[in-house]
Amino acid sequence: MESARILIAMGSEASIGKLKSILVESGYVVVDSARDGNECLRKARALKPDIVIIEQTLPQNGGYEIARVAVEDDICDVIMIGADAQKGLADDLTDESGFVFMPKPLNKIGLLNTIDLMVKSKRKIRSLEREIEELRSTLDTRKEVEKAKGLLMRHLNLSENEAFKRIQKQSMDRGIPMKEIAKAIILAYDI
Template sequence: MGEIRIVIADSDAQTRKSLRAILSQAGHVVVGEADDGLAALKLVRTRQPDLVILDAKMAVMDGAELGYIVEEDGLAPVILMTAGEKLRINEQNSEQQSFAYIVKPVTEHSLLPLIDLVIKNYRKIKTLEQEVVKLKDSIETRKFVEKAKGILMDTNKMSESEAFKRIQKQSMNKRVSMKSVAKAIILAHEINQ
């Protein structure tokens, strides 16, 4: 998977040290450490890690709350370390979060495969989100083009293919998207009404 940049947040210095050793030995880089939730959030926002590993119980802001903010803002995937309170946290936030859990004490054998899985899933989700945005834009463009074609067909007594070709030609001549040309046609038509 390669080098992964990680922020660790745990109120226990020994746990942070242990995690740092496991991660460093695996070739990952710890780009920041915090002992409370608020400090961790600041680190995540400034260091932009590939992954955040949080303790469920921290001062100022607990790990579940911080994990929700990090994921909601699309900052990084989250692994939440628990000491057995996993079920309670899951019931509380099951519809709001999708971060992974690991039960303490964390070992190399439990953490490293989980990191690989979390990173792969996060990348898949980001790719799918980008595809959804493209599809929504494509659908929106199609709606505008269809409406603009209808306007051109009505006002200029042209066929559907002629109207489409006119929009396409304007798009190429003006070096703007077909969506922009279609919006301009619609706007001009609405102003002239």
């Protein structure tokens, strides 16, 4: 499994350096860093990291605003770092999947576990989204084939099995998916 790609956005170069060394030492790929909100958002859109670790008090648009855009636009997952007292400002984002608030000072093990969990969760979500899309496509194909079967049964006095076999045979003979054959039948008979 490939390593998570991470963008770091913090106001201090020293903080970026410390965090980068922890992440690289732990096997993660730090794709880049940003020192302000606008730069962070621009780089997140261009580099498409798995996660952006963002400081809540980031200059220019602030960490909260950048986190909100990144999560809502599904650019990447976000770990926001801030003082415990600032947590309330990010409460509306904590219900979003792909967003975690971590209070300062950062706990190395907690951060690494959070990154690992976020990456695994995102991969699982993407896998489920692909599966849902495949199921939708299969269902659409079934609907088209059922409609085409009904038209063949009505217009050619075929049994359901004969109508299905005719669609299936046309599909195999022509090397065209059954859904396309069904659409052609519907177009021809559904006037």
